[in-house]
Amino acid sequence: MKAKSYLFNVALIAFLPLLILSCKKEPTAAPEVVAESLEPSEEDVIAHGEYLVGIMGCHDCHSPKKMGERGPEMIPELMLSGFPSDTQMVKFDSELIKQGFPMFYPDLTGAAGPWGLSFAGNLTPHETGIGNWTEEQFKRALTQGKSKGLENGRMLLPPMPWQGFAGLKDEDVHAIYSYLKSINPVENVVPAPVSPENM
Incomplete structure (x- = not known):
């Protein structure tokens, strides 16, 4: 009996490494991770631009208004003109x-x-507004205060608070520009500023 038990133990010890190896699973490769696109859609960019235009107060000066029960109310069809x-x-x-x-x-x-005397500009995509502007011109006007975004143009007059927008990120400028290019174009030639002596 002891001999059988001894032989069983010897066999078990001899075959144990083989048993362990056969039970081990081959390492499997990690599942391939497919990177999702983090680029926002055009709709997302435009929506972000609309949000920025709203919180930055662009409508306050650039949108014509009529008097209502609670004071000036924006005229929707003339928005930002x-x-x-x-x-x-x-x-x-x-x-x-x-x-x-x-x-x-x-x-x-x-x-x-x-x-x-200064007048709020037409920000709609009509050619009398920013319809012919490049994004670079728009950025220059918004962040550097250059009239019509021209490098050698005069500075924008008060009350345009361009100094507060000087630190805007490029993606925010792009979003605002994209939104403005998506709105209803309104034909409206804004008059030139009037100098103090001619007021």
Whole structure:
């Protein structure tokens, strides 16, 4: 009996490594990870641009308004088309302006101050707006304050707060530009600024 038990133990010890090896699984390759595209869709870019235009207050000056129960209300079909060219020019004659105080047209699309009289531009994709602008021109206007985005152009006049947009990321500028290019084009030739002596 002892001999049988001894032989069994010897056989078990001899075959144990083979048994262990046969039970081991071959290592399997890690599943191939397919990288998903992290590029936002055009719709996402435009939606982000719309959001930025909203929170940056672009409508405050660039969208014509009418008076409603709660004050100025945006006119949807004229959204972001700037100072309406058919608006009567107001003669600002105030000692406050000479002291540095600005005054605004009722819909906020025009302003008077020590710099003269300035008008909010047409930001729609019509050729009277930014329809012919490149994205680089738009970026230059928005972040460097250059009129029409021209390198040698005059500086944008108050109340355009371009200094606050100087640090915008390129992807944000692209999103705003994409959104503005997607909106309804409105034909509206905004008048040129008026110098203080001609107000």
